[in-house]
Amino acid sequence: MTIDDRPAGTLWTFAEEDYRYGTGPLRMHINRVLAGSPLQHDGDLWYEVEGVEVSDQGQVVGPRRATVRASRLPTIRRG
Structure with a gap:
């Protein structure tokens, strides 16, 4: 799956309660x-x-793999 048609390099910010596991907002x-x-x-x-x-x-910071609440993700399309 690929991210929707937003510009390459879009920075997403997820509140602490919208991703697992970490402390504070996640920016990626x-x-x-x-x-x-x-x-x-x-x-x-x-x-x-x-x-x-x-x-x-x-x-x-570097490569990151995270689990994110689906309702906070951008629209995805098959690539």
Whole structure:
């Protein structure tokens, strides 16, 4: 799956309650949504995403894989 038609380099920010596991907001550029294996947790649908984490100062932290609440993800399309 690929992200919708938003410009390359879009920075997504997820509140602490909208991703697992971490503390504080998660900022990342999403490269891929692993839509083939959604998870059910607390009555919500969650997806694993892959991308690059960015600090609140805009510096690249590095590659990141996270589980994000589906309702907070951008629209995805098959690529």
